[in-house]
Amino acid sequence: MSYELARPATNAEWVAYHDIRRVAIFERYLPGQTYDANDADELKELNFPHLLRLDGEAIGTIRIDFLGQAHAAFRLIAIRPDRQREGHGTVLLRVAEERAISFGCGEVILNAIKPALGFYRNHGYEMGPWFDVEPERAHSVRVGKRLPQQTTKPLVLVAPSLERLPDYAAALAAGWSPDTSGDVSAAQLAAISRDPAAFLADLTRQDGMFTQASGRQVPRLPGAVFWLDDGNFSRAINLRYVAGSDDVPDYVSGHIGYAVVPWKRRRGYATRALALILPVARETGLRRLEITCDEDNEPSRRVILANGGVQIGSRPQPQGTMKTVFRIDLWRHLP
DSSP states (O other): OOEEEEOOOSHHHHHHHHHHHIIIIIIHHOTTSOOOTTOGGGGOTTEEEEEEEETTEEEEEEEEEEEETTEEEEEEEEEOGGGTTSSHHHHHHHHHHHHHHHTTOOEEEEEEEGGGHHHHHHTTOBOSOOOOSSOOOTTEEEEEEEOOOOOOOOOEEEOOOTTTHHHHHHHHHTTOOSOTTSOOHHHHHHHHHHOHHHHHHHHHOOSSEEEOTTSOEEEOOSEEEEEEESSSEEEEEEEEOOTTOSOOOTTSSOSEEEEEOGGGTTSSHHHHHHHHHHHHHHHTTOSEEEEEEETTOHHHHHHHHHTTOEEEEEEEOTTSOEEEEEEEETTTSOO
16 A cells, blocks of 8 residues: 655545545534635645545545644544545554654644544644644644654755655645746656656756746756755755856746745745855856846845845836846855
């Protein structure tokens, strides 16, 4: 048997996600309440819906909400009624805890339906003074568990590798996309599943054509792709350039592209990642870098300014938004 915990990837999987929750929880335990598949909490940036698949078949659900300060909440844990009492709930809980640990969480809470309270107690969940995020409900009991702490290592840039690919895939499965202009997580997970080595080769190749999230095909540029590692995958960052020139084509937004996983934001990782890649850029012969961010993205603006960026203008985007353009003089801002 092969289990997989991942974000629903198709319309059929989203239907299964909502059907399992509605039937296993609301129809069975909360007959007076209406299940809302469009609840606002389902769309929050740090709330991650997951399906438990067994040999590709959807059998369970959980939503992992990251609440900051190393805290997480497990929401609407459910196993499909015809697959209950087969041990799948234990697997779902274990895999969800492993994911929360890898994302830096040290404490998790959940609201246990009262008939399931014994199950959670058997897996180490206890009532107690857990961090307060919302009032308890009459039909459930707030329980929590302290998770084993994972040692955080110094931040380093590492080359993509088969050894580190599972951590990258776990971030994709949680709903993170390395392309900030569109969600490519499902497509990349499918490519990794087909042929991991071929996926890595395509990720790092520097010739041929590349299909952007918009569907536009453009030539690849020379460059370097790195992952930021603190013991687990934290972000992707890449450098692209035109040999012999300090300029970049109009189909890239600048020399540097990066995407941090949402659950590791506000830790200074973006600032550190940009600082680490500047020496790599110098080694290519570049004299200056052009970096852009969305006009209203104040955190990215601060990251760029902290690394010597100087604002030089703005640039309209096809979708009608504006990018702020910065320049970093690589030889003026030496470490």
